[in-house]
Amino acid sequence: MVWFGALAAAAVTGGSVAAGYLGLVTGALPLDVGAGRRTRLLGPQIIDVAAPRELVFDVIAQPYLGRASRAMRAKVRVLERGSDMVLAAHRTPVAGGRLTATTVETVRFTRPERVDFRLVRGPVPTVTESFTLTEHGSGTQLVYEGELATDLWRPGQWWGDVVAPRWEATVATSLAAVREEAERRSSLP
Structure with missing residues (x-):
């Protein structure tokens, strides 16, 4: 019977570790201890x-301030809207599409030069990001920069x-979509 107790303890521990990992990955269990x-x-x-810069800005702002397309509604849900800021939930497929990570960001x-993002809930304690738009010849240069923070020293650094890389890959996909849509709209008569 001792083996049964050890087996049960191992199952509980393994299940807790797996649940914690899934909670972190999906953003359902944020870890922010500040240490x-x-x-x-x-x-x-x-x-x-x-x-043009104004058009690029409008493409970025559309899912938050305007009427989002069906595809964007599947990715972004505005929870609260103000005149120059929104609180939005972003859904991103992870683990090969088997899971969905949900982050909440302000x-x-x-207008028309900057969009700032600040993580409220997600897989890490804090992320701050910006899209800066500058006129560049007859077009626009869009620069993405940010900072990601984790807690718990080396284990947190490992998690970061x-x-x-996955966060930046998701941003790169978004930037490519912004470029494609802005250039498509710009070419319309």
Whole structure:
């Protein structure tokens, strides 16, 4: 019978570790203890967009301030809206699409040159990011930069090393979509 107790304890421990991991990955169990905080830079990612700055800004702001397309409604849900800021839940597929991570962020708009994001709930304690738009010839240069922070010293740093590349890849996909949509709208008569 001793083996049964050991087996049960191992199952409970394994289940707790798995649940904790799933909670962290999906953003359902945020960990923000404020001890051993480590920060790392995100970006910069720089793209040139063959469209006017105002139009690029409008494409970025559309899912938050305007009427979002069906595809964007599946990814972004505005929870609260103000005149220059929203609180939004962002859904991102993770683990090969088997799971969905949900982050909650404030998004602040400074027309037409800047959009700032601040993580409220997610897989790490804090992320701050910005999209800066500058006129560049007849188009726009969009620069993404940010900072990601984790807690708990080396284990947290390891977690940041896991999260950051995936975070930046998600941003790169978003930037490509912004460029494509802005250039498409810019070419319309």
